[in-house]
Amino acid sequence: MKTKILMAAIFLGAIVLFAGCKKDDFVEITGVCPIVVSTIPANGATSVPLAQVITVKFNEEMDPSSITSASFFIRSTAVLTGTYSYNDSTATFTPGSPLTANTTYTGTVTTDARDLNGNYLQTDYVWSFSTGTTLAPMVTTTDPADLETGVVLNKTVEANFNMPMNAATINTTTFTLMDGVTNIPGVVTYSGTTAFYNPNADLTPNTEYTATITTGAENPAGDPIPADYVWTFTTGTLVAPTVISTDPANLDIDVPLNQIITADFSETMNGATIDATSFTVSNGVVNIPGIISYAGVTATFTPTDLLLSGTTYTATITNAAENLAGTTLVSDYVWTFNTIATTGPVLPDLNTVADFGIIAGVGVSNNAGFSVINDMNVGISPGVRSSITGFPPAIVVNGAIYASDDLTPVGVAAMLIQAKQDLTDAYLFAEGASSPAPATVSGDIGGMTLAPGIYKSTSTLLIQSGDLTLDAQGDANAGWIFQVASDFTTVGGAGGNVILTGGAQAKNVYWQVGSSATIGDFTSFKGNVLALTSITMNSGATAEGRMLARNGAVVMTSTNIINKP
Template sequence: MNTRKKWFTASFLALIMTAFMISCVDENVEQIGICPEIVSTDPENLENSVNLDQMITITFNGPMDPATISEDAFTLESGSNINGRVIGNVEVFGTTSYNEENYTMSFTPDNSLLAETNYTATVGTTVKDKVGNALPINYVWQFNTGKTPVVIATNPVDQATNVPLNQVITVKFNQEMDAATITASSFIVSDGTESISGQVAYSDSTASFTPDAELTANLLYTATITTTAGNTDAISLVGNYSWEFTAGTKPEVIETNPLNEATNVAINAVITADFSQNMNPLTINASSFTISDGTDLISGQIDYSGVTASFIPENDLVAGATYMATITNEASSADGVSLESNYTWEFTTEDAGLSIVETNPIDQSTDVPLEEEITAEFSEEIDPLTITSSSFTVSDGTNLVSGLIEYTGAIASFIPDNNLMSGTTYTVTITTDVVSNTGLSLENNFEWTFSTVAPAGPSGVDLQSIATYGIFAGVGISNNSGFSEIRNMNVGITPGVRSSITGFPPAIVVNGAIHASDDTEPAGIAATLQQAKDDLVEVYLFVEGATSPAPATVAGDLGGTTLAPGIYKSTSTLLIQSGDLTLDAQGDVNAVWIFQVASDFTTVGGAGGNVILSGGAQSKNVYWQTGSSATIGDGTTFKGNILALTSITMNSGAVAEGRMLARNGSVVMTDTNIIEKP
């Protein structure tokens, strides 16, 4: 009875175990807790950016039979994943192992995985648990390795030249790198002989190498990122990356003014230094640019522009003294590179000699009054006998100005005999003939210039070629009686002919000639007369239309009045009858008057009716534009140039300092008239 029960129990257990074993290999049956299962993998299925040195692990749900964990039980293949299909699989070889404590199977590839590659891992059904249950089906999953890091930019760029000596060398990658791999062994800078020391840092995809010392000028350097550098997925560069650059130069002082060892330097000199390259203006200051007299620093203003530093002493340097200028190595280039060392030079100022310390007017002055007294103050008292009209001159550019020279103390004065001319630039010269009481002289002639105020009244009138004529008419010129004279000017007529000129003699032309449109001599005289006529018309229209300054309206009789320079306009006739008309230049010899008369212009002459000039006025600067005809009365003393549209008549005994210019009609001299060149 007992034997039968034991046989039944053993048979039942065997039957149950056989059923379980048959169920583990049935693909359609899952026995939880009985069949071996894979509960996790590393990498996980479809994981990306897997490290290239990744060890693949598979963890089961229970203890496995180590004997079944063999190289045949696991395969790893590489290939390309195209639209979900793995193309071109290549088996990866490696070593398989099993850890019984954590039920984990491991596969260690013989070589690093390939970057940017799809891998397929498979655990076969040959693996079994401790009781012989096999994995129901092959377990398959995929993963992708990470992207290869590459260098995408460097500073300096490859083959760069003139690289600053304090350059920080940087390299930028296409992705984040493992900072632990960016070291002195993976980032190397060499001078061609040996690696240079420096500090390596990494941040935000960029590695930097800061040399411990400045680069050597003009030397070729090679920078290298080795394959030791890797990304955060432990993927290294495919190969070493190298580039070259050449260091530039330190800034240098290439020129100074004054030069080193210069002598006779002006005591008011500005000291300058030119650099070989652009400098940082903030480093050009009172600390880096100094001037010393050997004992003390002198004060001054420091400027920097372009490549030039300037030191402007606050006061004149001491005559006959030696100074030392220094540019220290605190001065640095725009790139922050300092001079190799301090740069110094010396110069000596001119001996204490005679100089001019002040002038009046000052050099380049404008709007100087016409009555100005010209003075020069010397650095010490002068021997009065050396201040003469040859050692102290004033010129208008063409002619010397006459004047009186005086000297008191250390000041020489030039007092012009007449007012200066308006609108004129003058040059004053004091020569080296001037000697001080101690025997010192100027090193060179001393010159300065100034310009006087603009002329009073309107601007001057250019008569052009008509200026050579004292009489010019359109149809006739006559001297009715007496011995009239036209002095230092010509007489001309066009289109009138020679026969239209009468009374010559007894009238004469002194230092001039008579020309008519039908003359054959001199050659081309007809054309010359026509040009003069054209110029007369142009001048007439210019004077008639002058508007600056604004014309003052006049009417009737101007006799007994005094007029300042300007433009005076009459809308009808104009007389000078009840007394003389005085034109006062107020000291301006270039002052201009323009009279615009719409109709006839008449002077009565005799005891009244004359034109009187005062205050430096000149008849050449007075213009009478007459819209009809002009009559100069008996015995009139007249000043100015008459520009008449029709005719001009000079009555008996009338004299003029000016010109009688009739556009269309005649010029008539009644009896013994004089026309003098203005």
């Protein structure tokens, strides 16, 4: 029994270790996916001797029986003939006749090459060299490959070159697709080192097609490919699934930082193939973590964290995604988008006064009712303990009440002086904030929705005719500074509340008030009030924030609640 359990564990472990190598025949012992580590001649080599023997070195021992003319070949205008040998992780091709002078050759090691564990090369390895002094442009690989069968009917035909080409020379004259003698209408595009032929309509089932890249295709120096490159393929009967739309769309800008990324397919997919391997989102450095789900015809990627501000992201649906019949995407679907750049201001640093939900100069009072300050302290300076009234019934939860004349704990007076100084510094910082440029507001800002930024009123300011909404647009670090030259008043009831949306946080909202602030009856308020004179919370008003008065009093009228932001 122990032996059976041990063998099962070894077998399962081997499956996990080898899950990353495609086309594996078996998983008997630990191994790695093979790769090509070097070639002779090297990629891009010129003036190669005509008697050159071509070698390919792998990162591990390969199965010699897999090194054949199907898995390793050299071509110029045609594939060369020769002999093959293998020794000590190196495959060798000896051409049957000398190479031709002043000719560019392309070497290819295909995914038919496998190691001793049955693990195959993951992608074709292609390189070029020349017996002349320069490399000529050449077609190195195509998709579909030459003589490929069962090609899907909505296939976009691709040809890859060994160097960048002059895009102006890649067109419907130099890249053609034929059904016998009939030209197939389509659109030709070029990107990177790849030319694309996208037929206007689906191809005909079970039909042989001929694709051609002519010598009219040139590199930027004006050098043409040495001869027409011609290949054929045969269609099957299937139409491959496609991605028909995404959110965000390709090249979208100002994408919110809390964006959920989705891709819609042309048909129902096998949900088991929509996973972290087939659906990725990268910030240009690493793939970001997220939760992937699939429903209907839509794949959804929900990032674990907010996206970064002002960043380009690349989303990819790979051809590992399959429909219910097991047909994969023709090729990876890739799109990019840019997130919104945060434009909010640098916020004041409260330093030690951040520990206080209320701090005042001359008095702190709770006039009636059961008021509560949660998770913060209450303080007064230079006022004294006798100027703090209404506690109880008001209470402080997970905090304490400090006055400048307290004898204990030792150092209370100095601590309060420092807190008041930190309040003054934060007040002056908020008052002088100027980047980004402040937007002018006046009168009643109720009913507005404001993006992160600095908002300046040269007189009084009201929130009266409706709720004020602060929209962070998905940026949890977004901030607001309101610079109010005189009094600031909210009017509770039907309007006058402060609403946070789009990831906005109360701790990042600052109200610098040049005189006194009044939080109206039953107002739900958000943010830190930094008032020069006094602050009054009317009956039933609640705040997620702080009430910090430099010189005057803080008054809770009746049954008020202040929660730590």
